Amino acid sequence: MAIVFEKPKALTDAPFHYCPGCPHGIIHRLVAETMDELGIEGKAIGVAPVGCAVMAYDYFACDMIEAAHGRAPAVATGIKRCRPDNIVFTYQGDGDLASIGMAETVHAAARNENITVIFVNNAIYGMTGGQMAPTSLPGQVTQTSPYGRDVNHCGWPIRVSEMLATLEGPEYITRVAVNNVKNVRNAKKAIKKAFQNQIEGKGFSLVEVVSACPTNWGMTPKQALEWIESDMLPYYPIGVYKDRSAKEDAAE
Amino acid sequence: MAKVTFNTDMCKGCGLCVDACPKQCLAIAQDKLNPKGYSPAYMKDQEKCIGCAFCATMCPDCIITVEK
Ligand SMILES: Cc1ncc(C[n+]2csc(CCOP(=O)(O)OP(=O)(O)O)c2C)c(N)n1
Ligand code: SF4
Numbered sequence: 001m002a003i004v005f006e007k008p009k010a011l012t013d014a015p016f017h018y019c020p021g022c023p024h025g026i027i028h029r030l031v032a033e034t035m036d037e038l039g040i041e042g043k044a045i046g047v048a049p050v051g052c053a054v055m056a057y058d059y060f061a062c063d064m065i066e067a068a069h070g071r072a073p074a075v076a077t078g079i080k081r082c083r084p085d086n087i088v089f090t091y092q093g094d095g096d097l098a099s100i101g102m103a104e105t106v107h108a109a110a111r112n113e114n115i116t117v118i119f120v121n122n123a124i125y126g127m128t129g130g131q132m133a134p135t136s137l138p139g140q141v142t143q144t145s146p147y148g149r150d151v152n153h154c155g156w157p158i159r160v161s162e163m164l165a166t167l168e169g170p171e172y173i174t175r176v177a178v179n180n181v182k183n184v185r186n187a188k189k190a191i192k193k194a195f196q197n198q199i200e201g202k203g204f205s206l207v208e209v210v211s212a213c214p215t216n217w218g219m220t221p222k223q224a225l226e227w228i229e230s231d232m233l234p235y236y237p238i239g240v241y242k243d244r245s246a247k248e249d250a251a252e
Numbered sequence: 253m254a255k256v257t258f259n260t261d262m263c264k265g266c267g268l269c270v271d272a273c274p275k276q277c278l279a280i281a282q283d284k285l286n287p288k289g290y291s292p293a294y295m296k297d298q299e300k301c302i303g304c305a306f307c308a309t310m311c312p313d314c315i316i317t318v319e320k
């Protein structure tokens with residue numbers, strides 16, 4: 001018998017602290033599988049966020065650094081510019097990347113920094129107990145929007161991928177989801193491409209992963225994956241929003 | 253013949269593997285608790301397993317190994 005599936009080597013043996021059914025674990029695994037397949041664990045440097053994934057430094061077997069809240073793209077910029085031969089990635093939630101860290105995100109993309117950004121959009125601040133995020137959906141009930149997000153009062157949720165794709169700078173901006181087997185497999189392909197782009201020196205590559213927070217959404221893990229399909233994906237459609245090299249190849 | 257093994261002590265009983273299995277091979281052992289205090293997933297119908305690894309693909313805790 002041959003092994004069809006096993007835990008990737010780029011994950012340590014530390015058990016994930018995430019809640020039951022939290023897709024952060026799936027997304028960690030996809031990043032680790034990518035490191036294994038590209039043989040880059042030895043030269044990868046990850047930047048962990050503030051958010052539920054703060055302890056990502058315990059889970060990835062490569063070198064890791066912890067950034068101040070939202071500053072991961074700035075920290076990654078510094079590392080990559082000093083050590084261009086290393087493969088540098090950030091792993092960030094929506095509060096981290098799209099709220100307190102929006103400036104760092106936008107400017108790293110505008111500068112086309114040669115880094116890889118894994119952006120986990122679960123439409124909530126998971127770690128701090130379920131407050132409204134810039135990505136929380138209209139009408140979504142959170143700890144700080146108990147009657148549902150009122151867009152007249154709180155503004156509209158931000159579609160980060162679409163917004164960044166308007167910039168000239170970035171190389172690759174795509175949105176994927178992890179709510180079923182097919183989408184998880186496609187998410188893996190996008191994450192691998194985002195690392196491959198960096199190896200080839202192409203520049204800023206961001207994969208927005210539509211995820212879930214069963215605990216703070218007040219759902220079972222199964223219901224949370226269904227809510228991704230019914231409520232998240234209509235507002236945050238899966239798709240490739242920018243792929244400069246593919247566009248250039250097509251134009252030739 | 254395919255074989256699915258669980259690192260049962262690390263299972264959180266979330267049930268995502270059970271839902272993902274196209275052959276309804278898996279179940280949650282409601283009458284058991286692992287050291288973490290969760291009722292773990294287990295293989296209930298080995299005969300039907302086709303080794304597709306859908307269960308492992310959806311397991312957030314990466315505790316499933318599939319052989320074929
Ligand atoms: C400077 C600073 N401001 C606020 C916080 C509180 N805080 C911790 S995590 C977090 C948001 C986490 O949400 P997200 O980035 O979406 O990650 P998730 O937990 O949902 O994966 C906030 C506001 C902090 N730690 N530091
Ligand atoms: S609070 Fe939400 S995002 Fe954080 S580990 Fe639990 S389910 Fe995952």
Ligand code: SF4
Pocket residue numbers: 254256272273274275276277278300301302303304305306307308318
């Ligand atoms: S390998 Fe496929 S058929 Fe076998 S238990 Fe897992 S999901 Fe079910």
Ligand code: SF4
Pocket residue numbers: 021258262263264265266267268269270292293310311312313314315316
């Ligand atoms: S998906 Fe993983 S953690 Fe969840 S019940 Fe199945 S084996 Fe356990």
Ligand SMILES: [Mg+2]
Pocket residue numbers: 093094095120121122123124125126133
């Ligand atoms: Mg979040």
